[in-house]
Amino acid sequence: xxxxxxxxxxxxxxxxxxxRAARRVAEQVRLGHKVVVVVSAQGDTTDALLAKVPAVSSSxxxxxxxxxxxxxxxxxxxxxxxxxxxxxxxxxxxxGWQAGxxxxxxxxxxxVRGLRGNRIRQELEQGRTAVVTGFQGVSAxxxxxxxxxxxxxxxxxxxxxxxxxxxxxxxxxxxGVYDRDPRKHPNAVRYERIGYDAMLALAQQGAxxxxxxxxxxxxxxxxxxxxxxxxxxxxxxxVTNE
Ligand code: ASP
Ligand code: MG
Numbered sequence: 001x002x003x004x005x006x007x008x009x010x011x012x013x014x015x016x017x018x019x020r021a022a023r024r025v026a027e028q029v030r031l032g033h034k035v036v037v038v039v040s041a042q043g044d045t046t047d048a049l050l051a052k053v054p055a056v057s058s059s060x061x062x063x064x065x066x067x068x069x070x071x072x073x074x075x076x077x078x079x080x081x082x083x084x085x086x087x088x089x090x091x092x093x094x095x096g097w098q099a100g101x102x103x104x105x106x107x108x109x110x111x112v113r114g115l116r117g118n119r120i121r122q123e124l125e126q127g128r129t130a131v132v133t134g135f136q137g138v139s140a141x142x143x144x145x146x147x148x149x150x151x152x153x154x155x156x157x158x159x160x161x162x163x164x165x166x167x168x169x170x171x172x173x174x175x176g177v178y179d180r181d182p183r184k185h186p187n188a189v190r191y192e193r194i195g196y197d198a199m200l201a202l203a204q205q206g207a208x209x210x211x212x213x214x215x216x217x218x219x220x221x222x223x224x225x226x227x228x229x230x231x232x233x234x235x236x237x238x239v240t241n242e
Contacts, residue, residue: 001166002124003028006038006134006156010173011230012076013043021171021230022083025129029089034124036159037091037131039080040152041072046135062107066136066146070095073133073152081131091129094119096136096144101158103137103145110137110145112154112217115162132159153214161221168218168225170210175229176237177202177209192235195242215239 005028007021021037028035041049049069053060060068077093084091096103100117103110123130134152139145147154153170160168177199178188194202196219203212209227218225218239228236 001033002036002163003033004036004038004156004160004163004165004168006152006168006170007040007080007230008152008170008172009040009043009045011171012039012080017230018042018076018079018083019087022080022087022089024171024230025080025084026087026089029129035129036120036124036163036165037080037084037129038134038152038156038159039073039076039131040134042076042079045072045075046149063143066107067144069146070133070136070144073135077131077133081129084129084131089129090127091131092123093131093133094123095133096155097138097142099130099132099159101132101137101155103139103147105139105141105143105145107143107145109148110139111213112137112147112158115159120159120163147213148211150208150211151213153211154217157214157217157221157223157225160223160225161217165223168223170225170227171230172209172227173230174209175232175234176227177207177239181208191237193238193240193242196239198242199239210239 081091081093102113120130134155136146176190180188182188200215225239
């Protein structure tokens with residue numbers, strides 16, 4: 001099987017969590033699966049990066065902001081590849097442009113257009129786990145773009161769609177998709193399954209769990225998405241065609 005696993009910022013917030021995520025990836029590799037890992041920047045890195053900008057420029061060019069913000073995911077990807085190798089799993093980190101994830105040139109809010117080249121497949125065929133930076137791609141002009149805040153989910157679903165993955169697993173800090181934000185409402189109810197349309201409505205209402213473009217893409221390419229906790233066992237929520 002080909003599996004895409006995405007780890008959000010809270011799932012990678014410190015070294016212990018990176019190792020925990022790497023162990024989960026390693027489990028799948030040892031079962032004989034090929035795994036593409038998509039990572040977000042660690043913890044609140046993206047916010048911390050953004051907070052430094054105003055002191056340098058009150059109107060930062062969007063192109064440079066994207067180049068700058070893409071660094072958070074790059075650090076995560078390299079650390080994850082190191083952690084996997086430390087666990088005996090051959091792995092390679094790839095940026096959005098190395099992976100060939102093409103987008104339009106709407107800096108800061110780019111839309112995914114396709115996957116160019118074969119780099120990810122080549123790495124997998126060589127027996128390496130590909131660790132791809134979430135949240136970013138490359139425009140036709142060859143510039144780094146970002147997909148909008150929370151965009152790593154979209155990267156994961158896009159790669160699952162373009163690579164024809166069997167599963168797309170999104171690891172996060174809640175145990176799946178709930179009718180309300182479980183971080184704020186203790187009585188929130190978790191869905192075992194939810195259809196794309198209902199999920200899209202939740203995402204557009206501001207449910208933080210999945211990026212709305214990620215759900216649109218999952219619906220368009222019919223990618224079943226499993227949303228799971230990084231910290232607790234359980235099958236989470238399956239987002240599919242109901
Ligand atoms: N690091 C980016 C953000 O904080 C992308 C993501 O986490 O999905 O928005
Ligand atoms: Mg997120």
